[in-house]
Amino acid sequence: MVSSSMNMSAGDGRENDDDLYTTALRFLLLRQQGFKVSCDMFDKFKEVDGKFEESLGTDAVGLLTLFETTHVRVHGEDLLDEALTFTTTHLESSIEAHRLSPLEARSYLSIYEERGHSVNQTLLTFAKLDFNLLQQVH
Structure with missing residues (x-):
């Protein structure tokens, strides 16, 4: 305590x-x-x-x-x-x-990233990779 x-x-x-x-x-x-x-x-x-x-x-x-x-x-x-x-x-x-649409998701990535050290870096990296892959597909 x-x-x-x-x-x-x-x-x-x-x-x-x-x-x-x-x-x-x-x-x-x-x-x-x-x-x-x-x-x-x-x-x-x-x-x-x-x-x-x-x-x-x-x-x-x-x-x-x-x-x-x-x-x-x-x-x-x-x-x-x-x-x-x-x-x-x-x-x-x-x-x-x-x-979310990909553009909405991207804006949330920025907000999440701004939270600094309390962010789960693995989750953030995965989300960015997922967004970039989706962007390449389109």
């Missing part, structure tokens, strides 16, 4: 500290820096029945960040195992529901 000195104070200009994106990104960055943070911080995104809130399915950036976060989980973190299943299901259904 991170010490309380790592917590952001209210009034520091961060109104959305409790959103999925911010929570997942904070967790990911701390884990990548070697901090042993608890995944319990994601409990606030679960319903009474223990499942992730379905409303999170509309937060594409939050889902993508949580998906990336699940890749730094350690054995026994069932909550992050559930998060991987949840995010994979919602991201795959989102892909089916929102097929």
